[in-house]
Amino acid sequence: MGFPAFSVMTATGKRALPTPDIIDQVMWRGIHERLFLYESEAKEFILNNQNNSYDIIFMDAYDGADIFPHSLWDSNSLFMKALSERLHHEHGTLVVNLHSDADISDLDRSIEGVTTGKYVRKVGKAYKKGLMENERNGLVFSCEVPWLCNVSLVVSRGMSSDGRHRDQIKTSLMKTSLEVDKILRLPFSFLDYLKTGLAII
Template sequence: MGFPACSLKTQSADKAVSKPETIDEIMWKGIHERIYLYEADAEEFIVNSTNIYDMIFVDAYDGDDIFPHKLWHPDSTFLKALSNRLHPKHGTVVVNLHSDSDTVPSSLEQILPMGKYVSQVSRAYKDVLVGKEGSGLAFTVAVPWVCNTSLVVCRGFDKDSEYFDRDFVINTLISKSLELEHVMDLPFSCLEYIKRGFILV
């Protein structure tokens, strides 16, 4: 997912790399100090965790480019534990998914078609983490230069408005992303990701 190596932690939460690379210090401007990356069995890690997380990134492909079924099946131990560890009012999960569509976008297209597999994974995460009638939403955005799709499931997104639709969601996300960029002094813009291949799940 492109995180700095210096943010990698061991199971005991010690830094795996003692000093960040110069490029990470320049690109991440100190944000890397607030990111905790764990390379571990995802199910085992989340089941044994007692923390409540504001944001969780899942990048769970194995060496054979397979996203394990146990990490997305709606009745899995992993998704149930993930739901319990995610902040109930504003928790967000971002999942890296590889595009699985049979059609390849042209160089002019910015939207990767959502195949059956990505659709099933997205629906499972949304149903378990937000619920069918819960306060929250799920959407995907395309990352076409690596043929990936990022799934974002966030709690606490009020859908009671009669004006709730794709444009309402995008406008809200754009507004909040600009605020986030300013508050966190992000070294990159979130806007390009939101504008590219946005699909509500």
């Protein structure tokens, strides 16, 4: 995942860089000053910060061997329980970076136009169970990032499908993404991600 360098925080809670570089200023246009990114081993960070609540957590959890440890998506694990407690209960959102596993023989043909494979759906269902089981509202979906062969898996509390059809949910997400683009003045649009492939899990 790519984030502005200026937003990275040290273990002591201070900025890793004293001033933003020109790239952050041009690409992120002020967003880098409102982000506080803590780079840490996932289990250690979640288990050691039990007094904090987070609006959004980005997880890029592949190890040096390019393996996503099962302990980080086991719905019954201590980590998942702690993650559920740390994620804001009304609107907390988890974004997980996964490798795409879509294959022509492994497509989710129950949802037209979506190329999410079995592994991504399995991980999504595990997070849904671990983070949403006792929540009234919530939505789990994935977006393809084809030029990187990755998938962004999103677990969002506060969003709900409310029995709506996939097209209605997609329209709602697109509308919201335009609002986010406008408010944050992002240098890229979320719409491109939604258009390439969306799977409701």
